[in-house]
Amino acid sequence: MxxxxxxxxxxxxxxxxxxxxxxxxxxxxxxxxxxxxxxxxxxxxxxxxxxxxxxxxxxxxxxxxxxxxxxxxxxxYTMYNQQPIGKYMFEFCRTSCCCLRGAEDLMEYTCDKLGIQEGETTPDGNFTVVGVECLGACGYAPMMQLGDFYKEHLTKEKIDQLIDDCKDNKISLH
Ligand code: FES
Structure with a gap:
């Protein structure tokens, strides 16, 4: 553990x-x-x-x-965190449907953009990126969970927008 x-x-x-x-x-x-x-x-x-x-x-x-x-x-359970995490935790589903729809590429893109590896948190404490198992929204692949919400049909453009919105405090987590 x-x-x-x-x-x-x-x-x-x-x-x-x-x-x-x-x-x-x-x-x-x-x-x-x-x-x-x-x-x-x-x-x-x-x-x-x-x-x-x-x-x-x-x-x-x-x-x-x-x-x-x-x-x-x-x-x-991945919903419990054993480490301090960032204010915004991007939890990318990487099970089959999401994988087939490019989830791993999107996760890598996000990590590169934030300058971290999967499982890491940005030095400013704002972002954490992790891969998780199926979140039950396979029909909306590729998707991730952010706070209490699902972000679906993800693209690089949507990731860019999400990161900008997080930085501008425009994202609600609950
Ligand atoms: S495979 Fe991604 S939500 Fe089920």
Missing amino acids: KHSNVKQIINIDAKLTDRINELLSHYPADKKKSALLPILHDVQDAHDNWLSIELMDKVAEILEIKPIEVYEVVSF
């Missing part, structure tokens, strides 16, 4: 605690682990979109499960 040496400030504030308790209320008291995935989403959202070992340990404590039970979920 790759993890970061960056120190993360953990802040399970009252609002997040209420949200966690609300999620836990959907499950029996002895089945708290059932709420793990949605809780991880909310905890990650409240912590700059990534989960340090210390934060995962805190989630394990809240759910009264072993830390390894959190690590194995976080390391399996």
